Amino acid sequence: MSRETLEFQAETRQLLHLMIHSIYSNKDIFLRELISNASDALDKVRLESLIDKDLAVDTSDLHIEIEVDKDKRTLTLRDNGIGMTRDDVISLIGTIAKSGTAELLRKLRETTDGGAAQALIGQFGVGFYSTFMVADKVTLVTRHASEAQGTLWESSGEGAYEIESLDEAPQGTSVTLYLKPEDRDDQLFDYTAEWKIREIVKRYSDFIAWPIRMAGEDQPVNSMKALWARPRSEVSTEEYHEFYKHVSHDWTDPLETIHMKGEGTFEYEALLFVPAHASFDMFSRDGKRGLQLYVKRVFIMDDCEALIPQYLRFVKGVVDAHDLSLNVSREILQQDRQIQVVRRRLVKKVLATLKDLKAADAEKYGGFWGEFGRAVKEGLLEDPDNREQLLDLVLFSSTAAESTSLREYVERMKDGQTDIYYMTGESRAMVEHSPHLEAFLAKGYEVLILTDPIDEVWVEQVTEFDGKPLQSVAKGKVDLGESEPSAEQAADFADLLSWLGTTLQENVKEARLSTRLTTSAACIVGDEHDITPTLEKMYRAMGQELPQTKRILELNPDHPLVTGLRTAHAANADDPALAEAAELLYGMALLAEGGELADPSRFTRLLADRLARTL
Structure with a gap:
């Protein structure tokens, strides 16, 4: 049948170009990637043969052969x-249908470190393309077991790439690499x-x-021992790391390895890994998660979501x-x-491992948190049983x-401080410059700065830590040891x-005098149980319309603008300029907290007119 020539997706072309023309510290891994893909295909055909009795396949000698x-x-x-079917080939090889492609390509262009480039490619899971590091041309022949x-x-x-339908082809997949010319100066890479x-x-x-066999030989090259079934004392760190790379298609070593065995009424073995880096699709709606499930060494399914909660979706491994x-x-x-x-036991073991890591190596744990912290915080909402x-x-x-951790914060609390203070916002800079912090900073109180979108949600449900209430500095009234405004001021x-x-x-439900301002004229605060403006914005971005939440305008009674406004109001409450001044005061308070x-x-226009009159 005639061949058809198809264009690679633009992102795929760019990625291939980078892989062919960039330097990589270890080209041997191309074979590992091909073997890993072949192993997955063998797992799947055996499972299909067990489930679908009408599938005409011979599973008596499933193997991988290298020639x-x-x-x-x-x-x-x-x-x-x-x-694979024809459609499988086009979708799996001709296209990178994943979010984060542009970011991957940008980082690959920026890095000159071969090891770092491999780490990036590994995170993205495009191992098949590694063949072009060693080959000038690649030919793949495949037939799906059902066709x-x-x-x-x-x-x-x-x-x-060229694609052609074949009337006959053996079941499975054959990948032939037409290797680049031999480098006489480097015999170590003679494949x-x-x-x-x-x-x-x-x-x-x-x-x-x-079994992985050389062509014409019956004896396998590999030992074929299931790593998770072997005693921990018999498995080397290198073996654990290579197995992680096999199940995750990552090219870097894992951060932590967890090998556990469950006995009793329900027996199981588990080999889990905490990666060193987050995958590009970790926060994608279509991102894969879950563990590989086996039953008595028989592969059952990839991405078994029932075994691990959403907030630990970065954990890889086998049960x-x-x-x-x-x-x-x-x-x-x-x-x-x-x-x-099993799920509950796995979760407790993962959390215990992370706790031990945090206690043993703060720098290493900080790296973990930078990669996966946003996901872990989702557990504060999803998993109340493990919230503590x-x-x-x-x-x-x-x-x-x-x-800082919450425990470290509590240890630094000032004498007489009863609450853990925090403020949510879109960025650290926005929070640090917020008028809500003025009195807290002036008195030396530490305030947690929460800028992840998930922070807006979990703080509504987590009310305390270690017996200390969590208190937003932008909600309700604050008690910093000072008396309320005097009766005379009131x-x-x-x-x-x-x-x-x-x-x-x-726009506001009331105006009142503030005890939290020292330099700003005014700020806007919510009642204790009001939804925050950022969370309100998030809901609207998701298409959920909410009724307007009116908040409270707080004034600094010692600020010249506020005292001047009081004097002008007392002199002539009907002056139209006063209403404009009130509108400007509210607008400035809204902008100061990052509002719109x-x-x-x-x-x-009002501000320009007011400034013009002062010149």
Whole structure:
């Protein structure tokens, strides 16, 4: 049948160009990536054969075969796994349908470190393209186990690829690499040498559960031992790390390894990993999460979400259960009591491991938190049973520290301080310059600075830590050890406050004197249980319209602008200029906290007119 030439997606072309023309410290990993893909295909065909009795496949000798041809300078890797349809080939190889592509390409262009570039590519999970580091051309022949027709794909890794339907093709996938010319100065990278291939397989893929054979040989190159079933004392750090790279398709070592075994009424083994870096799709709605599920060494499914909660979606690994059915479905797993028990144990073990890491190595834990902290904080909402453990793991920035835990904050609390003070906002700079902080900073109180979107939500449900209430500095009244405004002050400003409340009634519920301001004229605060402006904005961005929340205008009774406004109001309460001044005062308070003016052009016109009259 005739061949069809198709263009790579633009992002795919750019990525291929970078991989072909950039330097990488270890090109051997291309073979690990191909073997890992082949292993996945073998897992899937065995599972399909168990579930679908009508699927005509021979699973008696599932394996991976590697063949080298020195004369033609080719390396071929074959598997008799599930295979791919024509549509699979186009969608999986011709397109990178993932969020974060542009960011990946930007970082790849910026880095000159080969190891760092590999780490970036690993995070994105595009291992197949690593073949173009060593090959001038790649040919793939595949046939899905459920189809009679095969597909041929071929490309030199430039702007396009060729694809052709085949009347006949063996079940599974065969990838042939037409290797680049031999580098006489570097024999270590001769991928037509069998000793080199054996060395790579033993180093990176020894644990693969399927036999990996050299062409024409019956004896497998790999040991095929399931790592999670072996005693911890018999597994080296290097073996753990290579297994992590296999299950995660990451190219960097994991941050932490967790090897555990459950015995009793429900037996299982688990081998989990905490990555060193977040994947590009961690916050994508379509991002994959979950663990690989096996039953008595038989692969059941990838991305088993029932085994790990959403907020720990970055955890990778394998769970091998002994007592589940081989054809268990995702829906059944969600309700399975035994799976829920395993999930709870896995969560507790992961959280305990992170707690130990935090205690043992603050710098290493800080790196973890920078990558995954936003996700972990989701657990404060999702997982009330483990909320106390999570609160001990959370790190914040504050007015006194770039990074602090709640426990460290409590240890630094001033004598007589009863509350843990915090403020939410869109950025650290916005919070630091907020008038709400003035009195707190003046008196030396530390305030937590919460700038992640999830912070706006969890602080509404988490009311205390270690018996200390969490208190927003932008809500309700604050008690910093000072008395309320005196009766004399209250009387002096009563008329002005009443007038402001009426004049600005479309925007504020009341005006009152403040004890939290030292330098600013005014600020806007919410009642204790009001929704914050940032959270209100988030809901509206998601298409959820909310009724307007009127807030409170607080005035600094010692500020010249406020005392001047009081004097002018007492002299002539009907002066139209007073209403404009009130509007400007409210607008300035709104802008100071990072809010948005309803009518910016009117505000700037009033301000310009007022400034012009002073010149």
